[in-house]
Amino acid sequence: MAAADSPSAALRRDLCSRGIRLAGKMRADVVDLLDAYVEQQGLDASASVAAVEGVPLAAVERWDEQTGTQRLLENLAAYRAFRALLAQMLEEQREQLGEADAGLGRALAAVLLQVSAFAYHLEELLRLESRGIPGEEEEDGPPPPPRLSLFEQKLRGLGVLRELAQWAVRSVRDLRQLAKPSPATGAAPSLAESP
Amino acid sequence: MPPPPLPMLPLLLLLCPLLPRADPLSYPAVISPQDPTLLIGSSLVATCTVSPDFPLKAEDLYWTLNGRRLPAASYAALGPSTLSVALARLNGSRQQSGDNLVCHSRDGGILAGSCLYVGLPPEKPVNITCWSKNMKDLTCKWAPGTEGETFLHTNYTLKYKRRWYGQDNTCQEYHTAGTYSCHIPKDLALFTPYEIWVEASNRLGVAVSDVVMLDILDVVTTDPPSDVHVSRVGDLEDQLSVRWSSPPALKDFLFQAKYQIQYRVEDSSEWKVVDDVGNQTSCRLAGLRPGTVYFVQVRCNPFSIYGSKKAGIWSDWSNPTAASTPRSERVAGGCDPKGGEQNTTLRRELKQFFGWVKKHAYGCSNLGIKLYDQWRVWLQKSHKTRNQVGSSRR
Numbered sequence: 236m237a238a239a240d241s242p243s244a245a246l247r248r249d250l251c252s253r254g255i256r257l258a259g260k261m262r263a264d265v266v267d268l269l270d271a272y273v274e275q276q277g278l279d280a281s282a283s284v285a286a287v288e289g290v291p292l293a294a295v296e297r298w299d300e301q302t303g304t305q306r307l308l309e310n311l312a313a314y315r316a317f318r319a320l321l322a323q324m325l326e327e328q329r330e331q332l333g334e335a336d337a338g339l340g341r342a343l344a345a346v347l348l349q350v351s352a353f354a355y356h357l358e359e360l361l362r363l364e365s366r367g368i369p370g371e372e373e374e375d376g377p378p379p380p381p382r383l384s385l386f387e388q389k390l391r392g393l394g395v396l397r398e399l400a401q402w403a404v405r406s407v408r409d410l411r412q413l414a415k416p417s418p419a420t421g422a423a424p425s426l427a428e429s430p
Numbered sequence: 431m432p433p434p435p436l437p438m439l440p441l442l443l444l445l446c447p448l449l450p451r452a453d454p455l456s457y458p459a460v461i462s463p464q465d466p467t468l469l470i471g472s473s474l475v476a477t478c479t480v481s482p483d484f485p486l487k488a489e490d491l492y493w494t495l496n497g498r499r500l501p502a503a504s505y506a507a508l509g510p511s512t513l514s515v516a517l518a519r520l521n522g523s524r525q526q527s528g529d530n531l532v533c534h535s536r537d538g539g540i541l542a543g544s545c546l547y548v549g550l551p552p553e554k555p556v557n558i559t560c561w562s563k564n565m566k567d568l569t570c571k572w573a574p575g576t577e578g579e580t581f582l583h584t585n586y587t588l589k590y591k592r593r594w595y596g597q598d599n600t601c602q603e604y605h606t607a608g609t610y611s612c613h614i615p616k617d618l619a620l621f622t623p624y625e626i627w628v629e630a631s632n633r634l635g636v637a638v639s640d641v642v643m644l645d646i647l648d649v650v651t652t653d654p655p656s657d658v659h660v661s662r663v664g665d666l667e668d669q670l671s672v673r674w675s676s677p678p679a680l681k682d683f684l685f686q687a688k689y690q691i692q693y694r695v696e697d698s699s700e701w702k703v704v705d706d707v708g709n710q711t712s713c714r715l716a717g718l719r720p721g722t723v724y725f726v727q728v729r730c731n732p733f734s735i736y737g738s739k740k741a742g743i744w745s746d747w748s749n750p751t752a753a754s755t756p757r758s759e760r761v762a763g764g765c766d767p768k769g770g771e772q773n774t775t776l777r778r779e780l781k782q783f784f785g786w787v788k789k790h791a792y793g794c795s796n797l798g799i800k801l802y803d804q805w806r807v808w809l810q811k812s813h814k815t816r817n818q819v820g821s822s823r824r
Contacts, residue, residue: 277525279497283539332526332583337605385465385528386543 244416247363251414254356255407261349262403268342269396275339276389287394291316293401298408306409307361308369313402314354315371320395321347327388350399353406360413458484459491459533459541467547467633470581473518478533478542480511488513490536495546496529520548522581549581551635555610555628558642561651561743564679565735568618568646570601571611572628572639584632588612593623593643620646620736648740652677655689655711655728655745660753664807667720667756673712674728677745685735689728691715692747696723720758725750 273280291313295301301309325343332340358368383391459480468474478493480486488507493500493515506514513533523529528545535541553575560570570588588601601612618624624646628639655674663669676687688709692701707713718724727750733742 275525276527277496277530333585384543385545386530386532389527389530389545390540390543 243363247360248414250356250360250363251410254353254360254410255414257349257353257356258403258406258410261346261353262400262407264342264346264349265396265400265403268339268346269393269400271339271342272392272396276392278389278393282390282393284390284394284397287391287398289316290320290391290395290398291402293398293405295405298405303413304361304364306413307357310402310406310409311354311357311361311369314350314357317350317395317399317402318347318354320391321350321399324392324395327392331385346399458486458535461531461533461542461544463544465528465545465547467549467582468520469634470522470548470550471519472548473516474520474546475514475516476531476544477508477512477514479509480541482511486535486541487511491541492534492536494530494532494534496524520546522550522579523548526581526583547582547633549632549634550579552580552584552630552632552637554637555586555630555639558626558628558639560626560642560644561649562618562646563650564652565620565646565650566618567616568614568624568649569607569611570614570626570628571607574610574630575637580632580634582632582634584630586610586612587629587631588626589629590614590624590626592619593625596624618646645738647735647738649743650732650735650738651743652680652687652730652732652745654748655730656748658726658728658748658751660724660726660751662753662756663714663803665756666803666806667758668716668718669803670715670718670724670726670753670755671712672715672726672728674748676711677730677732680732680735685732688731688733688742689713690731690744691726691728693724693726695719696725696752701727718755720755723752723754725752727751 270280272278293313295309321343325340325347328340328343361368459478462477462479463474466474476493478491480491488509488511491513492502493505493513495517500515500517504516506516508514515531517531523546528547530543531546532543533541555572555574557573558570559572560568562568568590572586572588574584574586586604588604589598590601591598599614601614603613603615605611606613622645623643625641625643627641630637630639655677658672658674661671661673663671670693672691674689680687686709689707689711691704691707691713693704693715694701704713704715715724715726727747729747730745731742732745733740735742
């Protein structure tokens with residue numbers, strides 16, 4: 236019952252439902268961006284790009300068994316990686332085409348912003364549980380990105396956007412799990428205990 | 431037994447993170463040349479060489495260009511694991527990000543890819559025109575050359591300098607007034623000529639426009655006139671009066687201004703232009719349809735700023751202002767069977783008019799259509815007063 240919720244449980248539920256909306260909007264925008272990207276790069280939308288170096292995979296085994304904290308930490312690591320990958324794509328796009336396709340550049344920048352906002356949202360959720368926020372790799376100096384040929388850059392972009400679209404779906408499900416009230420207390424489960 | 435399907439190239443990147451990226455043998459195949467730039471109509475022979483670590487032979491490979499499989503007749507096996515493809519008379523690239531030439535394994539997997547940039551060198555940009563809004567900035571636009579399309583991403587840079595002693599400056603704000611335009615917001619000097627030119631560059635070369643010379647004072651434009659008011663002229667059903675204020679930004683400068691008005695009826699997109707307004711800040715539109723909504727816009731041309739001899743540049747049009755003409759009381763169209771009666775009315779009106787002129791006009795210099803209009807306003811007012819008196823008596 237809502238009246239019986241502790242303030243932190245209510246806050247968590249509120250953060251989760253806002254996160255779900257953010258992820259849903261992000262998913263819709265990424266799908267649109269993917270269409271525009273495939274057309275602009277002259278790629279086959281069904282081209283097999285199984286996995287791309289540095290791109291976190293949304294696919295997960297035993298998803299039901301993950302704890303809440305585990306979900307948040309995996310999401311955070313993924314969106315931090317996407318933030319770096321999208322920034323790199325944007326940079327390459329500007330280098331290659333300047334303002335020639337400003338529409339695609341703007342759409343990429345908009346998704347990058349959404350990814351950053353979502354990562355921040357996840358950090359808020361972790362803070363709520365008094366969990367330490369893992370440091371970002373950039374602080375230790377990331378290894379320089381490998382120099383790819385122009386065709387490889389195109390394929391990597393396709394892989395990044397496809398996987399980001401998958402992650403957005405997974406994040407909605409993860410946050411729904413987190414928002415579920417615990418059957419015992421009626422309140423939301425502790426992140427560490429939630430299955 | 432058929433060889434197992436190969437992992438895709440990106441998957442291989444994932445599986446072999448420890449292999450140095452620069453080593454071409456780390457990948458299933460390499461295409462040569464990698465990402466070439468070519469002129470339209472030229473030919474290309476590309477080769478796909480599979481790494482000896484992979485059990486693939488030349489006959490296991492095929493090529494696609496932008497997703498379309500290239501005919502086997504254009505292939506040649508140059509070695510046990512090297513397949514070439516010959517592309518003749520290449521067309522311009524389908525997308526500016528380059529055509530995708532891809533080498534596949536028999537099962538469709540991507541072994542390697544190369545982007546082909548096929549196009550033309552840029553042409554000399556032409557038709558550079560510039561304008562300064564209130565002498566504070568400068569915007570220039572140009573056309574990309576006679577042919578235009580180069581099929582390659584072409585970068586345009588607008589450069590400018592003061593004619594005798596300036597150093598080259600590069601404009602920074604592009605696309606402000608269309609695709610081929612740039613805006614210089616500040617740090618412009620007056621009373622000195624500028625040299626302006628545009629450099630076009632792409633993967634196939636550079637082309638520089640002719641240099642245009644201009645003085646900021648000769649290319650000044652201004653804001654549209656403000657406070658545009660449109661009102662009725664008494665009950666005259668075919669006229670509207672337009673008044674406006676001169677653009678505030680130019681009030682302090684030594685300049686002359688001329689104006690233009692354009693108007694249209696609500697349900698038409700065709701504007702009628704009145705261009706003999708001169709430097710007046712009011713005008714009467716005549717010959718309008720009774721009971722009709724009109725949209726009116728005004729623009730300003732500042733000229734002779736600080737004595738400049740050049741024709742000014744028209745401002746944008748003001749936002750449309752709407753007003754309606756009064757509804758006609760007479761029934762429009764059709765035949766009036768009482769022609770004789772109408773003649774008598776006309777005669778009476780004319781007699782009345784000449785009587786009024788005797789009272790209100792001095793000499794003949796003022797006798798014109800405006801005077802006639804004034805009389806009609808007076809007449810309608812007096813009718814109205816009479817009607818009001820009549821109705822209050824009833």
